[in-house]
Amino acid sequence: MNILKEQQVHDNLQNQNKTELWDEYRQLTEGLIRNLDGKRSILGGRALLLGAGNGNDLPLEFLEKGFEEIVLVDIDQSALDRLLTKVSDPNKFKTVIADLSGVSDQLPSSLSDKSEAELIHLMEGLTYNPTWATSIQGQFDFIMTCHITTQLVAPVFMNQVSFLPSQFGAFNVNLNKLANLVVEGLIEAIQSLLSVKGVLLHSTDTFELGFDGNGNPLRPHTAEIIKAVQGDLSKLYTIVPLLGQLAEKSNHITGSTAPLEVFEKLYDRLTTFVNAWHFEDSPHFQKYYIVFGYALTKKA
Numbered sequence: 001m002n003i004l005k006e007q008q009v010h011d012n013l014q015n016q017n018k019t020e021l022w023d024e025y026r027q028l029t030e031g032l033i034r035n036l037d038g039k040r041s042i043l044g045g046r047a048l049l050l051g052a053g054n055g056n057d058l059p060l061e062f063l064e065k066g067f068e069e070i071v072l073v074d075i076d077q078s079a080l081d082r083l084l085t086k087v088s089d090p091n092k093f094k095t096v097i098a099d100l101s102g103v104s105d106q107l108p109s110s111l112s113d114k115s116e117a118e119l120i121h122l123m124e125g126l127t128y129n130p131t132w133a134t135s136i137q138g139q140f141d142f143i144m145t146c147h148i149t150t151q152l153v154a155p156v157f158m159n160q161v162s163f164l165p166s167q168f169g170a171f172n173v174n175l176n177k178l179a180n181l182v183v184e185g186l187i188e189a190i191q192s193l194l195s196v197k198g199v200l201l202h203s204t205d206t207f208e209l210g211f212d213g214n215g216n217p218l219r220p221h222t223a224e225i226i227k228a229v230q231g232d233l234s235k236l237y238t239i240v241p242l243l244g245q246l247a248e249k250s251n252h253i254t255g256s257t258a259p260l261e262v263f264e265k266l267y268d269r270l271t272t273f274v275n276a277w278h279f280e281d282s283p284h285f286q287k288y289y290i291v292f293g294y295a296l297t298k299k300a
Ligand SMILES: C[S@@+](CC[C@H](N)C(=O)[O-])C[C@H]1O[C@@H](n2cnc3c(N)ncnc32)[C@H](O)[C@@H]1O
Pocket: 004, 008, 009, 012, 015, 050, 051, 052, 053, 054, 055, 056, 057, 058, 073, 074, 075, 076, 079, 098, 099, 100, 101, 102, 104, 146, 147, 148, 151, 152
């Protein structure tokens, strides 16, 4: 199996039973889409969901009622099969099994036998191949990146390396560059599929927060974000203007902060949302993702 696919099949199996825990987050996403519909009347048309996976983070009932046709893209067929068991009319959905990273067919079958210099050389030579977009017909009124840009290349490179990369060393610098290249390729390919009045909701997990069983922040960057919102996650909107600054010192998730110029070339920004996604809940560990949602429209 391709290394990118292997990683995602594993992760989707791990997260397949999180439907209940993610209920509140799905409701927040439904609210965002309703809000966007208020601005651009997107409901009733065609939707394209990139990285739909198990569908546990998506308000499926609302989407199914709201759109005429929904196209789901994912590298993991089994996750999309699980999603389709949760909808009322699977005929409304089309599935496309494809690689959105644009680099999977340029990767070797393993990275763990490679030195840091070899991996850097490999990363420098990768280019974005947008073949997935050519297998999709027509244009869409609503396109959503379902927390996918952080998943495309970073997890497989970080999990497979056999050395400990230093935080600001050459390996991480190149991995960030690769993640940005891939997001740029993806965002460009999406533009050709978005209708003139359509909306792209680029939804991306941006910071990971961890707490111990007593609610104490586990890592310095968790404490940094909590300080920025004065201890209250319902005040997350206050960090929107601080994103650049916080991303530098608070360890943003690789693939979440592609440079703004990449977006500004092709899109106008309607609005920015920020929400907390309660991702893991156990007596000894709580995990949240701080998710930024950028609502974008195609430049005229
Ligand atoms: C963070 S998950 C999103 C969660 C998912 N919507 C759910 O509720 O299970 C990211 C999704 O992107 C998919 N994905 C990751 N890398 C991909 C790639 N290169 N091409 C296509 N899909 C990919 C994964 O299979 C997974 O379903």
